[in-house]
């Protein structure tokens with residue numbers, strides 16, 4: 001039995017760095033282990049699914065999936081808390097956590113594998129971490145295999161010729177809106193990081209490490225860049241804000257990205273899974289979107305709806321969600 005939590009992950013995995021950032025914020029002692037050939041046997045001993053991150057607790061329990069990992073740790077280590085006391089802000093933080101994990105992942109994954117320059121850099125970095133210490137020729141060979149494999153997988157998140165401009169527009173619009181919002185506060189919900197910061201950050205941080213998205217961020221979003229860096233080692237700098245002071249600059253992000261694009265996409269994906277469709281096509285605020293349905297997403301949408309259902313007094317929250325175009329998706 002180990003004395004500290006172990007995180008099996010990778011620098012290039014948005015969900016892994018999300019969980020690591022959370023551990024750093026909470027001050028929970030942990031060991032960060034790269035999942036590669038050297039750690040594979042240990043990984044397999046605890047992992048139920050072939051995904052990272054995997055957290056192994058000091059009690060020898062393996063936990064997977066970044067959202068439940070954080071929720072379980074938060075229950076055991078409540079301070080410093082990541083949930084705003086204002087119930088409206090607290091739910092919106094959970095909504096942005098889900099948005100980051102599921103929609104932000106489309107930005108990140110698409111941008112990482114859409115252009116030669118990003119493919120080459122990403123495949124090389126992944127290969128060298130998997131074969132740490134190996135000679136260049138071996139790393140080059142592995143990088144070529146990874147590049148090939150990932151190009152055959154981009155369809156999985158819905159990246160294709162039709163959706164590429166929509167994904168990139170959504171990313172650039174979101175960056176612009178976050179830039180304005182983060183001009184007035186160090187974190188999304190005030191002066192300390194919330195659940196929503198971790199979900200959104202994992203994806204945007206990874207995008208920043210790639211050439212194309214990195215140049216966009218560095219060229220036009222200095223406040224987002226400062227937040228990206230702050231979130232590598234988040235700290236309490238003050239209090240959470242209430243919805244009343246967040247609204248002016250956070251509502252546009254909720255309306256245009258979550259209400260007009262992400263939740264309608266989630267519902268279309270859910271309908272396609274229920275109908276057993278191989279592929280679905282739907283009109284979002286960003287245009288017509290066609291992809292094969294994503295199974296995991298139906299599970300995380302159900303978990304988000306359960307969080308919504310658990311909010312005791314929904315009067316103030318419903319009015320905000322209604323104005324953001326998010327209510328129907330959460331009630332159905």
Ligand SMILES: N[C@@H](CCC(=O)N[C@@H](CS)C(=O)NCC(=O)O)C(=O)O
Pocket residue numbers: 012013014015016050051052053064065066067101
């Ligand atoms: N919903 C999961 C997603 C985890 C996930 O998709 N991890 C990716 C890497 S970022 C993965 O492990 N893919 C398979 C692989 O790398 O072998 C979470 O939040 O942890």
